[in-house]
Amino acid sequence: MINNISLCPGSLTSLTNLAISTKISFIIFASILLVLIIKFGFNTCRKPPSMSTNAPLPPGPAPWPIVGCVPKLLRSKPAMRWILSLMAEMNTEIACIRLGKVHVIPVTSPELAREFFRKNDERFAQRPKSMGTEYMSHGYLTTVFTPLGDQWKKMKRIMTSELISPARLHWLLVKRTEEAKNLVYFVYNQCTKKSASGGGVVDLRMAIRQYAGNVVRKMVFNRRYFGQGREDGGPGLEEVEQVDAIFTGLSLCYAFCISDYLPYLRWFDFQGHEKMMKKTMKIFNKYHDPIIDQRIRQRRNTNDKLITEKKEPEDLLDVLISLKADGKPLLSTEEIRAQITELFYVAVDNPSNAVEWALAEMINQPDILRKAVEEIDLVVGKERLVQESDLPKLNYMKACAREALRLHPLTSFNIPHMSTADAVVGGYSIPKGSHVMLSRYGLGRNARIWDEPLKFKPERHLRMENGSLANVELAEPDLRFISFSSGRRGCVAIPIGSAMTNMLLATLLQAFDWSAPLGDRYLIDLSESVDDHSMSESLLAQAKPRLPLCIYTME
Numbered sequence: 001m002i003n004n005i006s007l008c009p010g011s012l013t014s015l016t017n018l019a020i021s022t023k024i025s026f027i028i029f030a031s032i033l034l035v036l037i038i039k040f041g042f043n044t045c046r047k048p049p050s051m052s053t054n055a056p057l058p059p060g061p062a063p064w065p066i067v068g069c070v071p072k073l074l075r076s077k078p079a080m081r082w083i084l085s086l087m088a089e090m091n092t093e094i095a096c097i098r099l100g101k102v103h104v105i106p107v108t109s110p111e112l113a114r115e116f117f118r119k120n121d122e123r124f125a126q127r128p129k130s131m132g133t134e135y136m137s138h139g140y141l142t143t144v145f146t147p148l149g150d151q152w153k154k155m156k157r158i159m160t161s162e163l164i165s166p167a168r169l170h171w172l173l174v175k176r177t178e179e180a181k182n183l184v185y186f187v188y189n190q191c192t193k194k195s196a197s198g199g200g201v202v203d204l205r206m207a208i209r210q211y212a213g214n215v216v217r218k219m220v221f222n223r224r225y226f227g228q229g230r231e232d233g234g235p236g237l238e239e240v241e242q243v244d245a246i247f248t249g250l251s252l253c254y255a256f257c258i259s260d261y262l263p264y265l266r267w268f269d270f271q272g273h274e275k276m277m278k279k280t281m282k283i284f285n286k287y288h289d290p291i292i293d294q295r296i297r298q299r300r301n302t303n304d305k306l307i308t309e310k311k312e313p314e315d316l317l318d319v320l321i322s323l324k325a326d327g328k329p330l331l332s333t334e335e336i337r338a339q340i341t342e343l344f345y346v347a348v349d350n351p352s353n354a355v356e357w358a359l360a361e362m363i364n365q366p367d368i369l370r371k372a373v374e375e376i377d378l379v380v381g382k383e384r385l386v387q388e389s390d391l392p393k394l395n396y397m398k399a400c401a402r403e404a405l406r407l408h409p410l411t412s413f414n415i416p417h418m419s420t421a422d423a424v425v426g427g428y429s430i431p432k433g434s435h436v437m438l439s440r441y442g443l444g445r446n447a448r449i450w451d452e453p454l455k456f457k458p459e460r461h462l463r464m465e466n467g468s469l470a471n472v473e474l475a476e477p478d479l480r481f482i483s484f485s486s487g488r489r490g491c492v493a494i495p496i497g498s499a500m501t502n503m504l505l506a507t508l509l510q511a512f513d514w515s516a517p518l519g520d521r522y523l524i525d526l527s528e529s530v531d532d533h534s535m536s537e538s539l540l541a542q543a544k545p546r547l548p549l550c551i552y553t554m555e
């Protein structure tokens, strides 16, 4: 406590000096700000900086000199909801919010989104750096969060040709199938142990998130558990901690951290984001590093040469370790660690959030639930579990997943893109260095594009083609909503992302009858969390097994 500290005269002097210098810095900062305001006023700040066009900036709030709208951003938490409500108030589908020197350009119009990511794709394919992504990518060693350049090209090539090529995904199918089976086993154990009638309330968020985590763990490390695991198929403490870390890390990666716009303030970490990010990364390192290090020791000798006589790769970690260039390992240990962490970051959040929302909406609209289950029964029957090969015929079920991606994205905005040159888009000036943020939420709910935009209506995605239902895809290349986005920074993993999402939903629908926890007459609460668009509470639902008993065992 402060009154227990006795200060020597020397430290008193330095404290006094510190106080004086802080005051002086503040007075200097305030004076500069005042001079700039008097000189330039507010309105001039809304002119595009030194662009050779007369086109105006998109509409937006008047920024302060130097700090831009950062003070307003800090007062209006959460930032993403402030931006969306500002756009609604201004009745605009594109805006410009200056934060520090950065022009942040949120967009809710599909036509403009296509102009940015299709017509001008090359100019808007850069990724801005941020405090969060620096940690997540181990200093920009990966694919998703790394700015354009040789490292991005190298890692993207490895991702597409070695990790998620069609042949590799086929090779990994058996691991994904095992995890679908384990999901059924776990949910069965959850609901039957709770009630003699064979049905019970299940924490679906936990089951769903762990399935997604298990699939990635199995594909990457060929294991479901870091520790002892659980006999009922559920997650151990280690897996829960890792999956929670994924969601915490993602919530921090583009969280309008002040120092991303005013870099000289990074040291102060006013919002505490950096501290949380460090803690999150430590969790990944704690579980991943021992496995990665041990495997590298097994597969490379002390001179960093590959031990070639080793057996065939068992998982994606083996694949990454065994890549070669001129007889030497292609990837350093740090690059392998970084890329593996990134795989967890990109593969768990979207499928699990979409399926949690889809089930909640479907339980509240039993006709939709019934139609999806009838379709699965018709295509698959009740004697075996649904397989990935059944998915082409499950269009109604896929329309439900697609509708959840439209209506309930986890985050308000897509990963930002940065412009590498001045541009004019939709008649507006977009200065070089702007951060373009397509609003996943705003696009998917745009009333100009979607009839009854707030209603969960899977039928809107069904289309007839040559007398039968056209294949429903989760991708939306026209950017009327964002699932996998589009262009050179678009998702490279549409097949595996779609398979994980569809299999998760189809398996849960086929294996159990679902209803609200308090019975059919009650509705699930569909309110959103404050800080993102996940469900405000974990989805709890009554599950009752509906297939022959042998399907719920693990043999």
Ligand code: HEM
Residues within 6 Å of the ligand: 143, 144, 145, 156, 159, 164, 343, 346, 347, 350, 351, 414, 415, 416, 482, 483, 484, 485, 486, 488, 489, 490, 491, 492, 493, 496, 497, 498, 501
């Ligand atoms: C349902 C699941 C998924 C969804 C909805 C999804 C969505 C997205 C989105 C919206 C982006 C950003 C696009 C942009 O910046 O415009 C993205 C980028 C990316 N995703 Fe996915 N993703 C999913 C699963 C995965 C999986 C499983 C992987 C890898 C195994 C993956 C790998 C990537 C990569 C590498 C990029 C960045 C490409 C680049 O920046 O060059 N995604 N994804």
